[in-house]
Amino acid sequence: MFPRDHVRGKLPLLNLQEEVPFTLQQGSVADLLGSMSSYNHDLRGHSERVCTLCIPMAMRLGLAGKRLLYIQLAALLHDVGKLDVPPHILDKPGMLSFQETLVVQDHSLRGEQILRSLSLPDPICQTVRTHHERFDGRGYPDGLAGEEIPLAARIVQIADAYDAMTEDRPYRAAMTPEAARFWISGLSGVYFDPVVVDCFLSE
Ligand SMILES: [Fe+2]
Structure with missing residues (x-):
């Protein structure tokens, strides 16, 4: 269980200035986060x-060291x-049109392109590209299924x-x-990796 007060605004492990080993990208990552704000x-x-939600799942699933840093x-x-x-599309209060939906869905590919242009490590770029794939293979952009989807992306999805x-x-x-956990449980094996769902729900 992840009480919202615990999650909100806290980054317990990642310190961009001290822990990101690829110094060239530190400023770029901070700039991107500033742009997002x-x-x-x-x-x-x-x-x-x-x-913050990913960290305990990643650790319990055995990610450590560089892999833990990359998923963060x-x-x-x-x-x-x-x-x-x-x-006007990102903040649209109502249903998106088909064209608008395609524009939004393109963000996973565009995100990968941005990070590759900054020479961030491949696992980070791959996770960003695949974070809207689905365990049953009906996600985007590539229709990957099951363990074809990087573990980090299967964690980020949940x-x-x-x-x-x-x-x-x-x-x-x-x-x-409680309702969100119920829905995630119901989508285990459809949207989400059952192993990662069990990890999330058992927290
Ligand atoms: Fe997304």
Whole structure:
């Protein structure tokens, strides 16, 4: 269980200045996070909460060292491609049109492109590219299924969904943590990796 007060705004492990070993990118990562803060009121907050939710799952699933650092950075930057989604689409209160949906969906590929242009390590770029794949193979952009999807992305997916469900949206109220956990449980094996779901729910 992840009480919201525990999640909100806390990054217990990652210190960009001290822990990111690729010094060339430190400024770039900080710049991207700054851009996300100013572009959309919750893009940065959502990313930080997702990062915080990922850490205990990643550790319990055996990620350590560089792999743990990479998943934190990927979680922080998973939606960086939304910097290229126009605000009138990103903040639209109602249903998106088909074309608008395609523009939003392109953020995973655009995010990967942004991070590759900054020479971030491949696992981070791959996680950002694949964070909207589905365990049953019906996600995007590549229709990967099961363990074809990087483990880091399968972890980010659940944290991403949980945070989205438990936050207010212009078109719906936030779910309770219990309701979100119920939905995630119900989507185990469909959207989400059952092993990662069990890890999340047993916290
Ligand atoms: Fe996303």
